[in-house]
Amino acid sequence: MSREKVTILDLQQMKERGEPITMITAYDYPSGILAEQAGVEMILVGDTLGMVVHGFESTVQVTMEMMILHCAALHRAKGNYFVVGDMPFGSYEIEPRHAVRNAIRLMQEGFVDAVKLEGGREMAATVRAIVDAGISVHGHIGLTPQSVSKLGGFKAQGKTGAAAKKLLDDALALEDAGCFAIVLEAVPDRVAAAITERLRVPTIGIGAGAGCSGQVLVWHDMLGLFDRFTPKFVQKYGDAGQLITDGLSTYVKQVKSGEFPTAAHSFTIKEAEWQNFQRLLNEPDHE
Numbered sequence: 001m002s003r004e005k006v007t008i009l010d011l012q013q014m015k016e017r018g019e020p021i022t023m024i025t026a027y028d029y030p031s032g033i034l035a036e037q038a039g040v041e042m043i044l045v046g047d048t049l050g051m052v053v054h055g056f057e058s059t060v061q062v063t064m065e066m067m068i069l070h071c072a073a074l075h076r077a078k079g080n081y082f083v084v085g086d087m088p089f090g091s092y093e094i095e096p097r098h099a100v101r102n103a104i105r106l107m108q109e110g111f112v113d114a115v116k117l118e119g120g121r122e123m124a125a126t127v128r129a130i131v132d133a134g135i136s137v138h139g140h141i142g143l144t145p146q147s148v149s150k151l152g153g154f155k156a157q158g159k160t161g162a163a164a165k166k167l168l169d170d171a172l173a174l175e176d177a178g179c180f181a182i183v184l185e186a187v188p189d190r191v192a193a194a195i196t197e198r199l200r201v202p203t204i205g206i207g208a209g210a211g212c213s214g215q216v217l218v219w220h221d222m223l224g225l226f227d228r229f230t231p232k233f234v235q236k237y238g239d240a241g242q243l244i245t246d247g248l249s250t251y252v253k254q255v256k257s258g259e260f261p262t263a264a265h266s267f268t269i270k271e272a273e274w275q276n277f278q279r280l281l282n283e284p285d286h287e
């Protein structure tokens, strides 16, 4: 059964009535189709695609071109979820006008409904500039993978009273600048809940406990498709990696043994045409 397109208004109302929002990362056409069938409300075309799809060590190498390619592929699935596209490292930090130009590209060429960028108060002017250009912005604070080297690694954030207060101030500054939602990544659950209570806009948690307005997980982590490193906060909901390896191994075995393909997978030729072919094979070639 198809549903209406999810809007920012729907997400806001979900927060207000306490209905948890579901978000999942997805990076291409088949994933979009599956996510729509599952009824997910929000898709994040996250720059995690640099790690889980392209095999980079971090998200820092992801470019605008990569983001646009994946956003456009996801768009072709025509799901009714709300789509957020990540602004990659280097696409929004230089100055607000540069950020606005790149956000416009993600909308026009990637067909996203909103863009997401990482950072707190220091990004408020940039968020405001993008929002003023008519583009919805999703914030992201806590563990911000694009600045992982500055943070000293993939570590939980907001673990002291002062750090937790700074996170709250960052969240309030982003809300004030016009963000319609904010990702809280790797933040103690009580801190995330306290931030969520003080914001009007929804929070989407990843490793931030059940007190957020919604949850997001990375597709490849939750479905067993990326085993190089699994954060503590990942719940595995299936082992698609094992399923795919089993299928591929059986395929290799069956081709080697001659079990595949069978007549059922083959095309036929009419007997008369076959005889015609045989006759042509036996005729000497004419110069």
Ligand code: KIV
Pocket (backbone or CB within 6 Å): 025, 044, 045, 046, 047, 048, 049, 086, 140, 183, 185, 206, 216, 218
């Ligand atoms: O890029 C991404 O997938 C993200 C999520 C981890 C929130 O930003």
